[in-house]
Amino acid sequence: MKVELQGVHKYFTSRSGPVKVLENINLLIPHGDFVSIMGPSGSGKTTLLNLIGCLDDPSYGKVLLSDRDTSGAGEAFKEQVRLRHIGFVFQSYNLLPTLTVLENVQLPMQLAGGKSYRDQVEQAMTLLRLVGLDGRAKDSVMRLSGGQQQRVAIARALSNLPGLILADEPTGNLDERSSKEVMEVFRTINENQHITTVLVTHDSKAASYGRRMLRLENCRLVEQERL
């Protein structure tokens, strides 16, 4: 999926007036690219990702997904975009603790409808194989380590075959080894399935998996030189 931000500004209102978080963000991410956006805590990374992911609207400017302006679209449209075309991965995994590994990966397919139970299971198993956890399909997710839970979350994010993956500090709760495993999965998916990937993180090692690195600084997006 191609992602484009045109003159995006974002303000939040606080008791002492509007607070500027993003100022004139212009960004073009071609289909299949892998972009990392770095910045310290509070710099607006989650805000930016939420705008791309149709979870929030810009104060000014446009967000276009596959050339379609989503910033002016209705809630029902945005909900469908989120469910069918975007895979979200969060710092805290956000798995459903009462479901098995397999059931967690199946869930977005159930919500989207249109697939038989058998096809859902087959697809979920294919994705679990991709993240190296097909052997744990019947386990409760609570029995898995943090790194394994995050890999289940990635499989779940992929279950409706999205064109875009948005990852918000996906290694934030992980040790170095698990972080590496998770980032290798993101890289493999991006390389083999050409899914556009946007990662926001304050971890420079994780960010280095991106093909392009940007930084949020004083509400603006700046290109980061490669080391």
Ligand SMILES: Nc1ncnc2c1ncn2[C@@H]1O[C@H](COP(=O)(O)OP(=O)(O)O)[C@@H](O)[C@H]1O
């Ligand atoms: N819904 C909101 N209402 C008011 N202020 C917000 C809201 N969401 C984020 N902010 C503020 O916007 C700034 C950027 O937040 P955020 O995007 O979460 O940063 P990051 O993800 O880089 O840590 C912070 O100062 C935060 O307090």
Ligand SMILES: [Mg+2]
């Ligand atoms: Mg954040």
